[in-house]
Amino acid sequence: MNQTTKDPSATAMSDLDSLLGHRHHPSYLHYGTAGFRALANTLYEAVLRCGVLAACRSHVLNGKAVGVMVTASHNPPDDNGVKLVEPDGSMLNSEWEPLATEFINASDRPAQVLSKMVSIGDVATARKAVVVVGRDSRSSSSTLVDLVAQGVEAIGGRVVHIGLVTTPQLHFAVRARYRQEPCNILHYYEIMKKAYHKLTQNNRFRASIVLDGANGVGADAIKGIKGLIPNLVVVNKPGDGPLNQDCGADFVQKKRCPPVVYTSDKHQADIWASLDGDADRLVMYRNNGDGVLLADGDRFAALVAKFVSKHLASSGISTLTVGVAQTAYSNGAATEYLQALPGVDIVIAKTGVKHLEKAVKKYDVGIYWEPNGHGTVLFSENAVSELQSLSDALSGNAQKAAQVNSVTTLLAVGKLANQAVGDGIADLLLICGILCREDMDFDAWLRLYDERCSSNMVVKVQDKSVIETADCDRSVKEPIALREAILEIASAQGCRAFVRPSGTEDVVRVYAEAPVGKDDLAQDMALRISQSVFDHCGGVGARP
Structure with a gap:
């Protein structure tokens, strides 16, 4: 009797479909800059599938390790999420984002979606996929990590658990593994410690700092560098209160008020700082009555660009390019200040870290920060090579001491800044190191420029797709009536405004900016534009 030989790939797909089954929580999930995020108890099937997806991505990249971070960053504690990290530490390749979205949302035969990008049978047979998995401090994260691992192993991949880490630490570990460098978290701290001492030239940072850890993993992770800033006190640690609730970088930056401190201790400090739930954002501020004097991502970029520009000029290297990426927000x-810095280009990018990172990678030194405090400084391989070669050539030359000093300083900045992703802990050391080196206090930092007044609003609409924007969201193409309304409302000198449809929900975000001291004007502009959005774009609920 003749027997039909089964296609191994078809068998593997059938087995995978049986494992993945149907999604019990069919709400649509979209893979964006933050990966997938939702209520933790609705993510079980999606996270299992992400483990499979990560293993397939690693297989396609010939077994190079891919990262998976289980976190919802600054979201409330009942939420969670998962995002994938490329072997070089960057975010998931944009070509795979639509596949990830389609695969996670497939109600039937999800393996067929994966087969568009990879042979399922080959992945299971080759068994070369490697996935590095980390998690934040949410109570749901351990369960979700187990599901990621189950998905990886179901298709023949190998899981490397690194446990409770910040998101930047996961990116660091994946990138270091790719570069065949020590990839344990202790090495992460050692690199930063050495770079910080070189940046500050072993001078002591004198200001006192209270760091709000958002009741998250960053408050524990900061212990690894605490000795570098002698007068550092950490509040809002895991277990002190609900994650991100009325505290953390996102809360302070949006509300412009100090965080709730969940312990009875009263603290006074020269500077306050806040991380977010997974420590990839940082803002710094000084309490000012009921509000705060805020140093957000714009001010981080200004200080760092000023410092880099100064030392690049002193280094004598004229061939390295410097770019700062900004968004419509x-x-x-800040833009005017940066434009006046010698040797610094300004490039405008769409909102979102992946767009900012892409925009600055064409420069030898790329600086980007979103206003929310997520950002870093990227040094190209060419920049590091030129700086190191010059450092070696000038070694021991006393007559070139100032030049050597600047070259060493720039190399230290490149080592201290996370070269994969925004890192709140690394950024804290970078900013403190520059302030120390420049003998600059917090108020002097704020005096670099006078911030213009701004106001933000959100409008719910029936369908956000009716709005088409241009020029990196800084202008509206459609509807024409909305475009004309914005131009009229923001026509006064020194004013500007824009609207941006949300990437994940049917809401439109409104931003209005007015000259210094014109806060009422900024708020009035934002309100009138919100009303125009409501009127011309199918507003939902009460009119603003």
């Missing part, structure tokens, strides 16, 4: 005063 960047304060106009």
